[in-house]
Amino acid sequence: MSWAFLGLEFRWVVHSVLDSGEHSNAVPDESGLFDSLLGLSDLLVVVLDATGTIRLFNRSCETLTGYAADEMIGQSIWSSPLIPEDEKPPILRAIASVRAGASDFRHVNHWQTRAGELRLIHWRNTVLRDGNGDIHRLFATGIDATEQERAVHARDHQRRELHRLLDAFPSLVACLDRNLRVCFANHGYRDWFNLEPADQVGRHVEEIIGARAFEVLEPHFRAALDGQKSIYHGEVPYSHGGTRFIHGTYVPSRDDAGNIEGIYLLAVDITREHRLHWQLVEQVRRSKAIVDNALDGIICIDTHGRIVGFNPAAEQIFGYASREVSGKNVAILMPERTGDQHDDFIRSYFENDNNGNVVGERREVTGRHRDGTLIELLLAVTEIKDREHYFIGFLQDISQRKQAEREARYHFTNLAHVTRVGALGEVAAGLAHELSQPLTAIAANAEACLMRVAATDSTDPVLEPALRQISNQSQRAGEIIDYLRRFLRNDHSGDLETCTPGELFDRVLMLLHHEIHVSNIQVLRDIDHHVQPCTLNRVQIEQVLFNLVKNAIDALEKVGSRRELQLRCGMSSSPDAWKVSVGDNGPGMQPEHLERLFHPFFTTKSDGLGQGLPICRTIVERHGGCLEASVRPEGGMMFSFNLPLDSPNHD
Amino acid sequence: MTEPQPAGTVVIVDDDASIRQSLATLMDAAGFSTRCHESGDALLECEPPDGPACLLLDLHMPGTSGIEVQRQLCMQGYDMPVIFLTGHAEVHAAVDALKGGAADFIVKSEFRPADLVAQIRSCFDHHADTLDHKRRKADLCQCVERLTRRELEVAVLAAGGTTNHVIGMQLGISERTVEIHRGRAMKKLELRTAAELARLHDDLLEISEKH
Numbered sequence: 001m002s003w004a005f006l007g008l009e010f011r012w013v014v015h016s017v018l019d020s021g022e023h024s025n026a027v028p029d030e031s032g033l034f035d036s037l038l039g040l041s042d043l044l045v046v047v048l049d050a051t052g053t054i055r056l057f058n059r060s061c062e063t064l065t066g067y068a069a070d071e072m073i074g075q076s077i078w079s080s081p082l083i084p085e086d087e088k089p090p091i092l093r094a095i096a097s098v099r100a101g102a103s104d105f106r107h108v109n110h111w112q113t114r115a116g117e118l119r120l121i122h123w124r125n126t127v128l129r130d131g132n133g134d135i136h137r138l139f140a141t142g143i144d145a146t147e148q149e150r151a152v153h154a155r156d157h158q159r160r161e162l163h164r165l166l167d168a169f170p171s172l173v174a175c176l177d178r179n180l181r182v183c184f185a186n187h188g189y190r191d192w193f194n195l196e197p198a199d200q201v202g203r204h205v206e207e208i209i210g211a212r213a214f215e216v217l218e219p220h221f222r223a224a225l226d227g228q229k230s231i232y233h234g235e236v237p238y239s240h241g242g243t244r245f246i247h248g249t250y251v252p253s254r255d256d257a258g259n260i261e262g263i264y265l266l267a268v269d270i271t272r273e274h275r276l277h278w279q280l281v282e283q284v285r286r287s288k289a290i291v292d293n294a295l296d297g298i299i300c301i302d303t304h305g306r307i308v309g310f311n312p313a314a315e316q317i318f319g320y321a322s323r324e325v326s327g328k329n330v331a332i333l334m335p336e337r338t339g340d341q342h343d344d345f346i347r348s349y350f351e352n353d354n355n356g357n358v359v360g361e362r363r364e365v366t367g368r369h370r371d372g373t374l375i376e377l378l379l380a381v382t383e384i385k386d387r388e389h390y391f392i393g394f395l396q397d398i399s400q401r402k403q404a405e406r407e408a409r410y411h412f413t414n415l416a417h418v419t420r421v422g423a424l425g426e427v428a429a430g431l432a433h434e435l436s437q438p439l440t441a442i443a444a445n446a447e448a449c450l451m452r453v454a455a456t457d458s459t460d461p462v463l464e465p466a467l468r469q470i471s472n473q474s475q476r477a478g479e480i481i482d483y484l485r486r487f488l489r490n491d492h493s494g495d496l497e498t499c500t501p502g503e504l505f506d507r508v509l510m511l512l513h514h515e516i517h518v519s520n521i522q523v524l525r526d527i528d529h530h531v532q533p534c535t536l537n538r539v540q541i542e543q544v545l546f547n548l549v550k551n552a553i554d555a556l557e558k559v560g561s562r563r564e565l566q567l568r569c570g571m572s573s574s575p576d577a578w579k580v581s582v583g584d585n586g587p588g589m590q591p592e593h594l595e596r597l598f599h600p601f602f603t604t605k606s607d608g609l610g611q612g613l614p615i616c617r618t619i620v621e622r623h624g625g626c627l628e629a630s631v632r633p634e635g636g637m638m639f640s641f642n643l644p645l646d647s648p649n650h651d
Numbered sequence: 652m653t654e655p656q657p658a659g660t661v662v663i664v665d666d667d668a669s670i671r672q673s674l675a676t677l678m679d680a681a682g683f684s685t686r687c688h689e690s691g692d693a694l695l696e697c698e699p700p701d702g703p704a705c706l707l708l709d710l711h712m713p714g715t716s717g718i719e720v721q722r723q724l725c726m727q728g729y730d731m732p733v734i735f736l737t738g739h740a741e742v743h744a745a746v747d748a749l750k751g752g753a754a755d756f757i758v759k760s761e762f763r764p765a766d767l768v769a770q771i772r773s774c775f776d777h778h779a780d781t782l783d784h785k786r787r788k789a790d791l792c793q794c795v796e797r798l799t800r801r802e803l804e805v806a807v808l809a810a811g812g813t814t815n816h817v818i819g820m821q822l823g824i825s826e827r828t829v830e831i832h833r834g835r836a837m838k839k840l841e842l843r844t845a846a847e848l849a850r851l852h853d854d855l856l857e858i859s860e861k862h
């Protein structure tokens with residue numbers, strides 16, 4: 001209800017109150033209406049006379065105060081319990097000013113109810129004067145503003161609370177209007193920029209944060225003004241206090257009608273967190289680089305033996321990709337027997353109060369490659385006891401190293417052997433020289449005796465053949481020694497000679513005559529009569545034949561009976577070449593192992609060098625030929641090589 | 652059993668006594684006379700044997716080596732054939748030996764006694780020819796001493812096949828004078844036919860050049 005409307009109605013009220021007690025029949029209906037209005041109105045209506053005596057106290061007043069109109073009418077307002085004592089003087093001063101001429105005035109004061117509650121009333125007063133201009137009646141209408149007052153108070157309180165709360169945030173909180181001027185700024189502005197928040201109100205945000213920062217953030221301000229929540233996560237070069245890494249949130253603020261009246265901004269400084277984050281990222285990246293590029297295989301397992309980390313070197317070692325083994329039990333990387341026990345190892349490790357001897361020691365272990373082959377590994381285990389418990393294994397594939405060690409040992413043995421062979425060559429050369437003297441003497445003496453026997457016409461049937469034998473055998477001994485010496489010595493080995501296969505076979509068989517004889521081996525020689533002489537390095541080719549025949553003899557040792565050694569030489573055409581083969585009916589070998597025969601150090605003999613066949617192949621190849629091994633269909637081995645008659649220059 | 656005249660003397664030089672003994676026995680059985688020395692130096696101190704001879708020389712000996720012995724013998728005018736014996740088949744030594752005039756080079760381990768005997772026999776023949784030629788040349792020298800200078804000139808030219816007429820023109824004397832000188836020379840040289848004279852041409856030329 002507006003005051004203007006009330007003013008219009010006063011006319012009625014005034015008449016009624018003025019005429020009360022001097023009853024008039026002129027307007028009986030209007031008087032009833034007036035009473036009804038006063039009773040219905042929420043407005044507090046009080047009428048005082050010039051002495052302050054209450055002449056009217058309407059229904060609303062009764063309801064508000066708890067005092068009945070009957071109690072109050074006739075009482076002076078100043079002696080009534082309605083107005084608190086300390087509020088009376090200002091009212092009296094107001095009334096006094098009214099006496100001086102004004103007709104309308106307003107004031108606010110409390111009424112104390114019967115229950116003792118203070119109600120805040122906004123009063124609008126008007127005075128009715130008599131013919132002398134003196135106050136006849138004081139007409140007061142009031143509205144109980146207690147609830148409104150309380151609401152305002154509560155709102156102010158809330159706002160202060162809110163501001164205190166916002167101030168307590170370790171962040172920047174502000175409210176900007178549509179023109180990006182600050183409506184509110186929390187204490188963050190003091191903490192961040194050393195600016196007094198209250199002083200920022202009304203300033204444009206760019207003035208506060210600086211042009212460069214504004215450039216970064218403006219799109220987000222604009223987005224919020226356009227009604228979208230916007231988030232900025234990044235660095236902002238503030239003019240005060242330097243660059244910060246922030247997480248900023250910008251949301252539109254709307255009035256009750258939903259119109260955007262500005263933006264709220266909340267910025268959290270995460271510079272330190274960001275730095276820590278990046279340090280952590282860097283650290284993780286560094287660690288990952290180390291792990292990924294480590295020469296050692298690095299495998300991490302949990303306490304259940306499940307693989308949780310598998311670096312590229314480990315992938316290399318085991319042939320598994322990291323994703324294939326992730327989450328699987330580490331036992332798949334071990335030989336079955338060890339793998340089955342591994343879970344027990346881990347269990348016992350914990351049961352024995354971590355006193356196992358696994359962690360911190362380097363051990364040689366055997367691993368299993370994806371393809372099933374076993375790998376020799378050097379293993380060191382360490383554990384991480386953090387929120388989770390992990391074991392980390394560092395692995396080196398030492399298969400090659402072990403192989404190298406074995407080979408080195410083997411080489412050393414071989415070297416010793418080769419040295420002995422070399423020494424033997426020297427000894428043989430010296431021996432040949434020493435033996436040639438007595439053999440020459442024997443031959444000469446035998447021949448002398450033969451001559452004498454011939455001269456005497458002796459008829460002794462034993463003497464002459466015996467002497468002939470002495471002569472022949474000493475010559476043979478000389479030849480053997482001479483050949484042995486040349487075979488063992490390297491000099492003149494580049495000389496080419498023209499030979500027939502028969503000569504070569506003879507010489508080799510002569511050197512191995514004893515072995516062949518003792519082993520009771522039958523030698524089958526088969527030389528094609530079309531074979532033409534060949535120009536070759538006789539000593540070298542004899543060495544090849546010697547090796548092949550010696551191997552055959554060794555193989556035949558394993559045969560119970562009917563040992564056969566087959567030496568063949570035929571011709572092959574285009575190009576014209578010898579085709580020489582050495583066969584035996586020994587145990588032979590698996591065809592898939594044939595090629596390994598020519599690998600250095602491959603040997604089946606306990607005292608073998610594993611060098612014979614590789615050297616043989618080299619020699620034959622230098623003669624433009626090719627040495628091959630095969631398994632004979634009827635059993636046993638067959639080594640064959642060809643020698644072109646027009647061989648290339650061998651050296 | 653009658654001892655035939657030895658075909659020649661085999662001189663054996665080897666530091667190994669068993670070699671010396673056996674070779675000596677073999678050579679003896681083959682009917683050769685032998686002489687043994689245990690070093691090249693011992694050999695060089697002795698006179699060469701009379702008649703055909705052959706030297707069996709060990710290549711490697713303490714002291715003077717076989718090659719050096721061969722060289723010194725050559726310088727001293729020894730003309731007997733040399734056969735080297737060696738324990739080693741050394742190409743360089745063999746080349747040196749054969750360049751120095753060795754008749755053969757035998758490796759002991761390839762030693763065949765019968766072959767050696769045959770080889771020595773051929774050496775004797777060769778040496779005998781050498782000795783014969785030497786002796787005849789020495790005889791010729793003595794005869795030539797009896798010739799006058801003009802007679803020798805005519806004899807050399809005549810032995811070379813030059814006719815009396817041409818000799819006269821070359822020497823500036825008459826053909827008749829040539830005939831007289833030639834006749835005297837033939838008589839002094841105890842020659843009867845022109846063919847005999849012709850055979851002595853080289854030797855006469857050599858001797859005349861020394862005069």
